[in-house]
Amino acid sequence: MHSSSTSGSRLCLNSLKSLPIKTLAFGTLILPFHSINASKTAYQFDNVVNTNKLVVVSVVNPTAVFDDSEHLHGFGYDLVRNYADSLNVKLEFKTVDDNATALKWVKQGKASFAMTTASIQTIEGKNLTSFSASCGETASLQKNGLNTDLNWVFKAANDPLSETASGFICRAKQSGTLQQLANFYNQNVIKEESWDSIQRDLNSRMPIYKASFQRTAQQYNLDWHLLAAIGYQESYLKPNSVSPTGVRGLMMLTNSTAKAMGVSNRTDPAQSIQGGAKYYDSMLDQFSDIPYPDRNWYALVAYNMGPGAVNQLQNRIKNQGKDPNKWVNLYAYLDSNKASNGRYRQAVQYVTRIRAYLEHIKTTPQLVNI
Incomplete structure (x- = not known):
């Protein structure tokens, strides 16, 4: 486990104390470009300023980024996205197969x-500098099954880019953003012993409905793996499922939603998948001003709670002085209040488990190649 307070090539916040700062609503650090007195040395920071682009390379793993998807997501990726946003630059995110290539x-x-x-020995052996991508928040990462050795690696310790990044990470720790992201990307959300039965379910049922998922997903320009993950969360891919509240079918549609989506028989799997996809697509449209991957998570919460409920939550988040269109803020609100609100607890479990199922389906060859 590595902490940002470690000596050697590790960076700390001391170099930032003399710089004017402002803080975004979700607790991240912004250092205005003009406030940094760079020397004549060629810094990566200068490249970022001149090109208005942050180029980040990453290895693919469950902690850093999930790459086999239409839209990248992951604990590390979300941190990098927020850092780019804090600098008000575009993010160009690249993935490579190994650490050596990234370095x-x-x-x-x-x-x-x-x-x-x-x-750290490998990084320092290349005369590079690094700091923990969690600013020492190893307990949260470890609890959620994430790799505590995730590092951000820079060419030079005195580059203003590495200095602002160090400050950003530690402010994210102080604000609770790091912990909330770790909670959402929890790799232990589904118990290890449960995956065997989940895999048996998918092996036996996915072949029956895969073509319908693929055909319907293509119609609405959606990821069929995500539709399948929603279906598994809703009904375990059982078309005759029914809940005590009256939702029914493979995609567990209410009677009113089914009628609105043109579904006449909720227990017909093809109709249910069609109706679920159409409804999910309409939820994406509701939040079209939110970029991916966050839009997917907003749409899933809306699929579960209704778009009106999500809009109410956004207003509450906005009243707290935070950005209502940042997933980390919506998730934090739900997660922080789930103990006193059953709907919030259900929504947190819903979207987190679907994320886990999506990653499993996409990385299990026998499911993809059925």
Whole structure:
């Protein structure tokens, strides 16, 4: 486990104390470009300013980024996205197969920085500098099954880019953003012993409905794996499922939603998948001003709670002085209040489990190739 307070090439916040700062609503750090007095040395920070682009290279793993998807997501990826937003620059995110390649890109100046799980000895052996991507928040990462050795690696310790990044990470820790992101990307949300029965379910039922998921997803320009993940969360892919509240079918539609989506028989699996996809697509439209991957998570909460409930939550978040269109803020509100509100608890479990099922379906060859 590594902490940002470690000596050597590790960075700390001391270098930031003399710089004017302002804080975004979700607790991240912004340092205005004009406030940084860079020397004549060629810094990556200068490249970011001049190109208005942050180029980040990362290894693919459950902690850093989930890459086999239409829209990247992950604990590390979300941190990087928020850092780019805090600098008001575009993010160009690249993935590579191994840490050595990622470090080579930084050394050659092909990337602003790298996100890797390489050892500190390896990083320092390349004369590069790094700090913990969790600012020492190892307990939250460990509890959620995430790799505590995730590092951000830079070419030089005195580059203003690495200094602002260090400050950003530790402010995210102080604000609770790091912990909430770790909670959402929890790799232990489904118990290890449950995956065997889940896999048996998927092996036996997915072949029956895969074509319908694929055909319907193509119609609405959706990811069929995500539709299948929703279906599994809703009914375990059982078309005759019914709940005590009256929702029914493979995608568990209410009677009113089914009618609105043109579904005449909720227990018909093809109709249910069609209706569920159409409804999910309409939820995406409701939140079209929110970028991906956050829009997917908002749409899933709306699928579960209704779009009106999500709009109410957004208003409450806005009244708290936070950005209502940031997933980390919506998730934090739900997660922080779930003990006193059953609907919030259900929504948190709903979207987190669907994320886990999506990743499982996409990375299990026998499911993808059925």
